[in-house]
Structures are given as structure tokens and as C-alpha cells.
Amino acid sequence: MKEVAITGIGQTVFGAYPEKSVADLGREAIRAALKDAGLRWQDIQYLVAGIDPYSGGDWLLAGSTLQSNIGYIEVPATSIYNACASGGYCLDIGRALVLSQAYDIVLCVGAFKAPGGFFPTAGDSDDPYNFDASRFRLLGKTNPTMFAMQARRRMHNYGMTEEDIALVKVKNSRHGVLNPYARYRKEYTLEQVLSSAMVSSPLRLFEIAATSDGAVAIILCSMEKAKQFTAKPVRLASVWAPQPAYPNTDTGLSHFATQCEISTQSTPAGTERVHEVRVARGGLEQAGVGPEDLDLAEVYDLSTAMEYDWLEDIGICGPGEAERITREGATTIGGRIPINTSGGVSSSGEAIPAQALMQTCELVTQLRGNAGPRQVENAKVGLAVNKGLGNSISCIVVKS
Numbered sequence: 001m002k003e004v005a006i007t008g009i010g011q012t013v014f015g016a017y018p019e020k021s022v023a024d025l026g027r028e029a030i031r032a033a034l035k036d037a038g039l040r041w042q043d044i045q046y047l048v049a050g051i052d053p054y055s056g057g058d059w060l061l062a063g064s065t066l067q068s069n070i071g072y073i074e075v076p077a078t079s080i081y082n083a084c085a086s087g088g089y090c091l092d093i094g095r096a097l098v099l100s101q102a103y104d105i106v107l108c109v110g111a112f113k114a115p116g117g118f119f120p121t122a123g124d125s126d127d128p129y130n131f132d133a134s135r136f137r138l139l140g141k142t143n144p145t146m147f148a149m150q151a152r153r154r155m156h157n158y159g160m161t162e163e164d165i166a167l168v169k170v171k172n173s174r175h176g177v178l179n180p181y182a183r184y185r186k187e188y189t190l191e192q193v194l195s196s197a198m199v200s201s202p203l204r205l206f207e208i209a210a211t212s213d214g215a216v217a218i219i220l221c222s223m224e225k226a227k228q229f230t231a232k233p234v235r236l237a238s239v240w241a242p243q244p245a246y247p248n249t250d251t252g253l254s255h256f257a258t259q260c261e262i263s264t265q266s267t268p269a270g271t272e273r274v275h276e277v278r279v280a281r282g283g284l285e286q287a288g289v290g291p292e293d294l295d296l297a298e299v300y301d302l303s304t305a306m307e308y309d310w311l312e313d314i315g316i317c318g319p320g321e322a323e324r325i326t327r328e329g330a331t332t333i334g335g336r337i338p339i340n341t342s343g344g345v346s347s348s349g350e351a352i353p354a355q356a357l358m359q360t361c362e363l364v365t366q367l368r369g370n371a372g373p374r375q376v377e378n379a380k381v382g383l384a385v386n387k388g389l390g391n392s393i394s395c396i397v398v399k400s
Contacts (some may be wrong), residue, residue, distance in 0.1 A: 004098045005226030005233035006398065008037025008219035009361045014183040014212040014348040016114070022055045023069040025215035026062075026111030029354075030070065033107070033217035038229050041070060044219075045103040047077040048093045050086035050110035050353025053122035062353070066109060084300070085241065085386045086110060087216065087356030088394020092239040094220045104225045110353030111215035118142040119211060119352075132389060144208050147303035148200035153272065154305060155202065158320040162202050164327075166193040168304035169207050169346055171332050176343020178374035181358075183212055183349045207304045212349025216357035218364075234364045234398055237381075238286035241394040244275045276313040276393060280385050283395025284314070289381055291315035294337060296366055296376045298359035298384040301344040307331075310385055311339065333374055341366060341374050356394050359384035367400040 010032025012025050026049075034041060049062035058065045063077030082089040090108040097103045121133035128134070135141035154160045170190050176182040188206060196205040226233040284290055291314050299310035308322035316337055317325050325331065331339040342348065342362040345355065363382035365371050384396040 002099055002101075003223045004095045004236045005221045005223050006218060006236050006360070006364050007221045007226045007229055007233060008033040008039060009217070009364050010034070010036055011181055011216040011354075011358060011361055012214050013181050014214035014351060014358075017213045020213065022052055022059055022111045022113050023066065025113070025213060026066045026109060026217075027070055029111065029215035029217040030066070030107065030109055033219050037219045039105065039219065042073050043105055044073065044107045045075055046094070046097055046106045047075060048090045048097075048106060048108045049077065049079050050090050050357075051079050051081040052112045052353060053081060054115040054120075055113050062111070066111070081353075082241075082392035083388025083390060084302075084350070084352055084355055085388040085392040085394045086353040087358070087360075088239060088241055088384075088386050088396055089392070090353075090357065091218065091220070091236065091360065091396060092241050092394065095236055095239050098220050098222050101222070104222045106220045107217060108220065108357065109215065109217040110351070110355075110357050112351035112354055113213050114211035114349075114351065116211070118144070143302070144200045144203060147208065147306070148203045150309075151202055151303060151305035154308060157272070158323070160305065160308060160323055162194065163190070164308070164323045165202060165207055165303075165305045166190055166204070167326060168301065168307045169193045171326070172301065172304065172340050172344040172346050175333060175341050175374055176347025178372065179343050179347065182343045182347040183210070184343075184347050203303050203305065207346070209302045209345040210349040212351050214348070214351035214354050214358070216354040216361055218357055218360060232400065234367050234400060236396070237288070237399045238283050238397040239394060240279055240283035240286050241392070242279065242282065243391050245278070273309060273313055275391060276309070276387065279393040279395050280310070280313045280383075281315060283383065283385070283397050287397035287399070289397065293381050294383055295379040296338045296341055296363070296382045298340055298342060298344070298362050298382070300355070300359075300386045301340060301346050302350065304346055307339060307344070314383065314385065333376060338376050341371065341376060352388075356384060356386040356396065359386060360396055360398065363396075363398045367398060
């Protein structure tokens with residue numbers, strides 16, 4: 001199979017920008033990616049954009065809106081939404097377009113303005129068939145409550161403690177301080193994390209990702225085209241983002257009771273994240289590598305407790321071993337397999353269509369050797385994994 005190169009990356013600093021529009025953020029990221037690649041706007045042949053579901057009708061048409069805002073260049077523009085994994089699916093489509101040889105240069109972008117507070121449902125909150133809305137209306141079940149239920153399951157199955165959850169935040173904050181694009185560049189101690197306010201037991205305020213404004217853009221090229229700009233392009237080795245295999249009856253939305261496939265009672269330890277495991281291992285297989293070949297990984301830490309699950313899904317360690325290797329220092333910069341060298345989502349905040357793209361930017365920065373004080377030595381292979389509602393999970397592998 002022909003290879004695809006990542007030739008340009010650009011991003012904003014994640015944060016709260018009341019004075020900036022979604023278009024402002026998107027332009028900033030796109031211009032940075034074009035500058036990084038040494039390309040002009042007119043060189044782009046196809047634009048794939050992740051949708052911001054909260055910024056009005058124009059941003060349901062994010063691709064065409066961004067192209068019109070920067071200047072029409074008479075190229076196709078498409079818009080997609082796969083919840084928090086939207087950026088991964090942008091890369092999946094962009095990679096397929098380049099591999100098809102229909103296009104040489106494709107721009108993937110996600111720009112987002114956080115609505116404030118917990119993310120609401122994107123649909124009609126009174127629609128009885130909108131199951132995402134039903135969790136709010138019937139149970140008051142916000143995202144942090146879902147995250148807390150997942151953490152409780154891990155505590156039950158593997159003995160994870162509140163201190164274990166806090167240790168991930170301590171580690172990721174130490175990485176985030178070194179990332180100029182992170183929103184929260186402050187290092188926290190274990191005591192500070194454990195003394196932060198309880199939001200939804202067992203998760204505390206500093207252990208749950210905030211919502212943020214931000215944008216990220218990545219330019220994909222054929223290897224032939226990329227070698228015109230650089231002698232050592234970073235390769236997008238795989239993007240794997242399937243839906244579950246039949247007969248999986250889990251809709252990937254929010255469950256209301258314990259009698260379902262993801263409940264503690266019906267899913268013994270080691271069997272509760274079948275789809276996540278298949279996506280993570282499938283991405284590795286498509287790239288022709290195994291977990292032992294990884295030099296670093298970016299995993300989706302909407303709550304810091306999630307990092308432990310992802311380590312096991314990828315195969316970095318066995319079930320129930322993630323807390324131990326974290327305590328041993330394996331997942332910090334300088335350790336055996338650094339995780340979330342960017343500081344993770346807990347340092348950047350969550351900007352829905354930009355998240356997987358942000359993770360990929362960190363991998364590219366590391367493989368180029370441009371990460372400065374957070375550089376992983378001799379980084380050659382990196383993985384990013386991300387999850388949204390509706391079983392939207394993407395696994396991305398890059399190689400130097």
C-alpha cells in the first residue's frame with residue numbers, strides 16, 4: 001500500500017476566547033499548518049472538517065464555511081461529525097483520499113467554541129428518541145457522572161484507588177507545563193489533586209477535563225509530494241475507526257441501568273472494553289507494529305482514570321496492571337512508554353472536533369524531534385486513541 005505523509009501541523013493554544021469566533025480559531029490553525037508545510041492556501045486540493053455541533057447552522061457545514069471564510073479555492077469541502085473522535089475520522093477520510101490517488105494534498109481541520117458548562121445534547125432535548133438527551137432529562141446524568149461510573153467499575157474490577165486516579169493528573173500536569181499549546185500549564189501535587197472538590201465520586205475537579213475553545217489543522221500529502229518539502233516526512237501509518245462487530249448490542253450511548261453489556265455484573269474484569277481493544281489493536285495491526293514497538297502514546301483522558309483503561313486496551317500492559325506501571329514511572333517522560341506527553345486533555349481541555357488532531361500533532365512534533373523539554377528520546381512510532389459517543393473510536397499510528 002502506498003504511504004501517506006503528514007507535512008503540515010498547526011494549532012491554537014486551547015483556552016477560553018470570548019473575543020474569537022470559530023472561524024478565527026480555524027483560520028489561525030490552518031495558516032499555521034500551511035506555514036509549517038511550506039504551502040499556499042491555493043495548494044489545498046480537498047478540505048475535510050470536523051463539525052462544531054454547538055455554534056449554529058454554519059458550523060454543521062464546517063468545511064464549506066471555513067473555505068468561504070478564508071477564500072474560495074474551488075476545491076471540495078466536506079464536514080463530518082463523530083463526536084469527540086471527529087478529528088480521527090477526518091484523518092481517516094483524508095488518508096483514503098490520498099491513497100486513492102485522486103488527490104495529493106488534503107487538509108483536515110477541527111475548530112470549536114465551547115458552549116460553557118457541561119456539554120448539552122446536540123439534538124432536541126424533548127425528543128423521546130434522543131437517547132443522549134434522555135440521560136440529562138431523566139437522570140441528570142452529565143458527562144462527569146458517566147466518567148465516574150466507568151471509574152467505579154475499574155475500582156471494582158481491579159482495585160484502582162482514588163490516589164491512583166490523582167497520580168495520573170499529577171503526571172500529566174507535569175507534562176502539560178512543558179507544552180506551549182496547553183491551556184493549563186500548572187504542575188499539581190498529589191495533595192492538591194486529592195483536596196480538589198469532589199464532582200462525581202470518585203472523580204474530583206482536577207481529574208476531569210474542562211471544555212475549551214481551540215482548533216487544529218493537519219495537512220496530508222502523498223509521499224511523492226511530501227518529499228518535495230522534506231527529506232524525512234512523518235508517515236500516517238494507520239487510521240482505524242470501525243464500528244463494533246455483530247452481535248454487539250451496546251449503542252455506545254448512555255445506559256440507564258445495570259442490566260446491560262457494560263455493567264459490572266455482566267462484564268467480568270478483562271472483558272468490559274471489547275470494542276476499545278479491537279480498535280486499538282486493529283490500528284496497530286494496520287500499521288504493521290505491536291504495542292512493544294511504541295515509543296509514546298496519546299490517550300483520551302476525559303477523566304484521568306480513563307488512562308489506565310487505555311493502557312490495557314492498547315496492550316502496553318495486561319489487565320489490572322496499569323496502575324502498577326504508572327506508579328513505577330513507566331508512563332512519564334523518560335520512562336519506558338511515555339503517555340500523554342502533551343499533558344493530555346486534562347491540560348488542554350476538550351474541544352470536540354479538534355481532539356484527535358491535537359493528539360496527532362503531539363505525535364508528529366515528537367517524531368520530528370521538536371518537542372523541546374518534553375521530547376521523548378529517539379521517538380519513531382507513536383499512537384493516539386480517542387473515543388466519542390456512539391462507539392466512535394479512532395486509533396491513529398504515525399511513524400518516522
